[in-house]
Amino acid sequence: MLDNLANLHKQCFPHKPWTAADFADLKKSGCEIIASQNGFIVYRQTLDEAELITIGVAPDARRGGIAAAMLGIMEGELKKNGVKSIFLEVAQDNTPARNLYKQNGFTEIGVRPKYYDGVDAIMMRKDI
Numbered sequence: 350m351l352d353n354l355a356n357l358h359k360q361c362f363p364h365k366p367w368t369a370a371d372f373a374d375l376k377k378s379g380c381e382i383i384a385s386q387n388g389f390i391v392y393r394q395t396l397d398e399a400e401l402i403t404i405g406v407a408p409d410a411r412r413g414g415i416a417a418a419m420l421g422i423m424e425g426e427l428k429k430n431g432v433k434s435i436f437l438e439v440a441q442d443n444t445p446a447r448n449l450y451k452q453n454g455f456t457e458i459g460v461r462p463k464y465y466d467g468v469d470a471i472m473m474r475k476d477i
């Protein structure tokens with residue numbers, strides 16, 4: 350499973366691929382991972398808040414609703430655990446991801462200037 354995750358991550362983030370060991374460390378540090386053959390989502394709960402750490406779908410499986418479905422599964426799990434708000438950060442120039450989050454109920458709450466190699470990070474939140 351961890352090798353499949355590393356392979357998927359490399360397809361989604363070719364400039365900053367995470368290894369199977371990176372995913373193992375994330376799990377050890379308390380992150381939850383939901384994954385299928387074509388997609389993954391990583392998040393972490395702290396009390397009644399959660400952070401979406403990353404999400405990715407294999408390029409040839411995109412625009413089929415996989416990311417939206419994974420967000421829905423994550424939200425259902427977090428609701429069961431008493432979470433009230435989900436936070437995330439997304440690069441200002443990542444239009445697919447910004448549209449995904451907006452379409453799934455996240456709103457912009459702030460900006461971290463030049464956070465990703467000179468590109469602003471948009472901070473988003475969804476109350477559930």
Ligand SMILES: CC(C)(COP(=O)(O)OP(=O)(O)OC[C@H]1O[C@@H](n2cnc3c(N)ncnc32)[C@H](O)[C@@H]1OP(=O)(O)O)[C@@H](O)C(=O)NCCC(=O)NCCS
Pocket residue numbers: 361362403404405406407410411412413414415416417418438439440443444445446448449450452
């Ligand atoms: C962002 C990403 C996870 C979306 O995955 P996906 O499975 O294709 O997304 P979905 O099919 O569930 O799309 C849901 C909505 O997101 C938006 N969206 C997704 N891809 C888009 C694109 N290429 N251009 C514009 N909007 C897009 C649309 O609003 C879409 O709804 P629609 O299809 O009804 O128009 C995928 O493009 C990806 O893995 N990108 C690389 C990794 C990445 O940038 N992750 C986010 C880091 S913050």
